[in-house]
Amino acid sequence: MHLYTAQAPNPSRVNIFLAEKNIVIPSTSLNVMEGDTRSADFQKKNSLCEVPVLELDDGTYLTESIAICRYLEHLYPESPLMGATPLAQARVEMWNRRMEQQIFSAVGNIGLHTIPFFADKVEQIPEYAKSMKSLLEKKWVWLDGELADGRTYVCDDAFSVVDITGMAALFVCEFIGIDIPDNLTHVQRWVSAVRADHKWG
Ligand SMILES: N[C@@H](CCC(=O)N[C@@H](CS)C(=O)NCC(=O)O)C(=O)O
Structure with a gap:
């Protein structure tokens, strides 16, 4: 390989x-x-x-x-990151799609429509990037509500590929200078956990 x-x-x-x-x-x-x-x-x-x-x-x-x-x-099934049981696998799939579609896609579209390197990949539309920025703000609020039960990791409180997808979104946020509001304390708790306890690629 x-x-x-x-x-x-x-x-x-x-x-x-x-x-x-x-x-x-x-x-x-x-x-x-x-x-x-x-x-x-x-x-x-x-x-x-x-x-x-x-x-x-x-x-x-x-x-x-x-x-x-x-x-x-x-x-390499040891230390599963995509769920160990049929239900856990389906839950990870569900949450990974949510993380991709609700958060990562908005973040990615902001990058695609603002970073000059991508100008020949997509027709860059600044208004679209702006609309994605305001959508993303709402999506972070949504995620904050989901994490309000106190869990550290997004899917069933176990570190998984869902958190890794979220980390990729954070990677783009850092690159393009998007901050997650401090008042979203539950999302901030998740950010601190993935930053502190997990290796960054
Ligand atoms: N859907 C693909 C997306 C892969 C992708 O967008 N890769 C980017 C880096 S994050 C890339 O290679 N871009 C090259 C380019 O745009 O020229 C995946 O999940 O792996």
């Missing part, structure tokens, strides 16, 4: 996942902002020119962070 990765939000999801399980696999780190993923050679690995990509020994390429995590979870 060989992992093509980078210091960027989605590759970090896989990097954190591996670190949490104490797994090391051979990897190549690309520089997204230098356009490393946009070469003709890399496009043969992923037609979308994005990392992460996991190359298997038979030459199969797996893309999409969560698909790679799913495969790694099967290979």
